[in-house]
Amino acid sequence: MPFTPPKESFSGKIFELSMGRGDKAVTIGGENVMPFHRFEGMSPSKPVVAFEVQDVPPEDWPDTVKEAFKDVSGDPAAWAAYCQDSLGAEAIALRLVGTHPDRGDIPAEQAAETVKKVLEAVKVPLIILGSNHAEKDTAVLVKAAEAAKGTGSVIGKAQEANYKTIAAAAMANDLKLIAMSELDINLSKQLNILITQMGFDKEKLITDPMCSALSYGLEYTYSVMERIKQAALAQNDAVLQPPMLADVGVYVWKVKETQAAEADLPEWGELAARGIAWEAVTASSFLISGADLLIMRHPDAVAAVRKYISEFSMEVR
Amino acid sequence: MLIIGEKLSIIAKRVREAMLKRDKGPIQEIAKAQWNAGARMIDANIGPAEDEGEELMQWMVRAVQEAVPSPVCLDTTNSKAIEAGLKAHDNQWGRPLINSTSNDPERFPILELAAKYNCQVIGLTVGKGGLPADAEERCAIAAEIMARAMEYGVPLEDLYLDPLVLQIATSQDHALHVIKAIKMFQELNDPPMKTVVGLSNISNGCPKHVRPIINKHYFALLMYNGLTSAIADAAEMGEVAKTIDIIMGETLYAHSYLEM
Known part of the structure; x- marks a missing residue:
């Protein structure tokens, strides 16, 4: 008698969300199964990795990842084009970190100009991120949203302190919106409710339940994400059915393991390989917990994760 | 719920x-x-x-x-x-539910309709000879209705067992019999049988201002014991249903859960 593997099926389904414009638009979500369980139901799209690009040179990045972009990182448009044309990026995440009051305090209008230049330089979808300064982000992201009007771009992150302004800007300019809460599944649901109560279409939301690096609380973020996915699928909770984001690179490339020299810690092995592995392992963990979209930095780490995605997405016969 | x-x-x-x-x-x-x-x-x-x-x-x-x-x-x-x-x-929005068949031979043809039209049906656990005395009698009748449903070709997933809620003002002991029956019905099959009650009958005959209070508390107890559906005033029961779903872990909590 042939063996029939048991299948778990769910009543809920993740919303399909399309980012970008024209033939370079990319769709994430749409699955009604746990990650990579294609053999149990529908999983029409694969997780997407966006390359992180910044509006100012990445002076605070460790050498391993700074080195990879040294010829282009002085100009955000050239940097984005390099990721698209030479590294095959499916999406670009432009972080407007230079607008942070402690990082240069670049005015909103100037940040909007950068957004325009990057949009001209690439055809792949753009994810526009503020500097994570709740107050400054309201000014910056409103201007940035106007600059990206009608491009199908994603903007964020809307948080409890500033969601009204940012969600309104996303709505007015027909953009997708990232809603971020800090590592609390109930607050994550609450923020999605509040944003949809403003009239924002829940099918244009991306949930960011917050991220963390391997060995720096990954197990917490992992389990929050996993529980959101389970509530979305098993309990058919529509508020939790937007696709999820893991913003990996920013957390990974500031931990000791990606920066400590081999001379100081020879037992940790070669620094560059260690940092790349750290980012790839962190990112692939979040794929298993249910992320549909990743933001990453190092090309080799991205290549490893994309290989992982493609191998896990193969048809099982 | x-x-x-x-x-x-x-x-x-x-x-x-x-x-x-x-x-x-x-x-x-x-x-x-x-x-x-x-x-x-x-x-x-x-x-x-x-x-x-x-x-x-x-x-x-x-x-x-x-x-x-x-x-x-x-x-x-x-x-x-x-x-x-x-x-x-x-x-297009779901199959209809017939209310109801029972253990009274006059109500058997209802099962034929349920089979013919592939719809769902309520099985009221009463027979021809008066009201059931307790939970055990309700279960015995339920088992007969289930056997008959299968005989007529109605899948057990399409059968909702109704223990018959009686008025608390005249039949106080039945309030607990019904709760016990809801628990026992679920054990009659795997997957558990679906259940339904005509909720507001519990407070029939009670003073008007008391009725919603009795209805809501009774509903909460029934939900806790696994009730799957209720014929009830949604406006009156919405808060209870959502809150018990939260307490039972059926829905993820958020501050605005009542608004969803």
Whole structure:
């Protein structure tokens, strides 16, 4: 008698969300199964990795990842084009970190100009991120949203302190919106409710339940994400059915393991390989917990994760 | 928790008059209010409907489904009226539910209709000889109804067992018998049998201001014991259903959970 593997099926389904414009638009979500369980139901799209690009040179990045972009990182448009044309990026995440009051305090209008230049330089979808300064982000992201009007771009992150302004800007300019809460599944649901109560279409939301690096609380973020996915699928909770984001690179490339020299810690092995592995392992963990979209930095780490995605997405016969 | 909106009953004067005059206005207004309050099926109770029952049930089903995207619970003892209602029912929002069959031979043909029209059916655990004495008797009757359903070709997943809620003012001990029956019904099959109650009967005959209090608390206890659906006023029960779902871990908590 042939063996029939048991299948778990769910009543809920993740919303399909399309980012970008024209033939370079990319769709994430749409699955009604746990990650990579294609053999149990529908999983029409694969997780997407966006390359992180910044509006100012990445002076605070460790050498391993700074080195990879040294010829282009002085100009955000050239940097984005390099990721698209030479590294095959499916999406670009432009972080407007230079607008942070402690990082240069670049005015909103100037940040909007950068957004325009990057949009001209690439055809792949753009994810526009503020500097994570709740107050400054309201000014910056409103201007940035106007600059990206009608491009199908994603903007964020809307948080409890500033969601009204940012969600309104996303709505007015027909953009997708990232809603971020800090590592609390109930607050994550609450923020999605509040944003949809403003009239924002829940099918244009991306949930960011917050991220963390391997060995720096990954197990917490992992389990929050996993529980959101389970509530979305098993309990058919529509508020939790937007696709999820893991913003990996920013957390990974500031931990000791990606920066400590081999001379100081020879037992940790070669620094560059260690940092790349750290980012790839962190990112692939979040794929298993249910992320549909990743933001990453190092090309080799991205290549490893994309290989992982493609191998896990193969048809099982 | 499936709430079957109960307000469309011939017992209510306003509804009865609308039915007699074939005035869709009040019917659709009530159906919409129940739907908006969270009912996901609407009970259409036309009573025994001995005259013109078939035409009346069809008119009711159409009036409800014009107003809300909902399946209808066909509530009458007139089996011809039920069949007419099944023919008129639009299944695009879910299959209809017949209210009801029982252990009374006169109610057996209802199972034939359920099988023929591939719909769901309530099995009221009463027989011809009066009311069941306790939970165990309700279970014994339930087992007979289940066996008969299978005989007629109605899958057990399509059968909702109803332990018959009685008035607390006159039959106080039955309040606990019914809760116990809800627990026991689930053990009669794997996967567990679905259950339903006519909730507001518990407070029938009680002072008006007491009724919602009794209904809500009784509903919470029934939910805790695994009740799957209730014919009830969605506007009155919505908060209870959502809160118990949170407490039971069926829904993830958020501060605005009542607004969802």
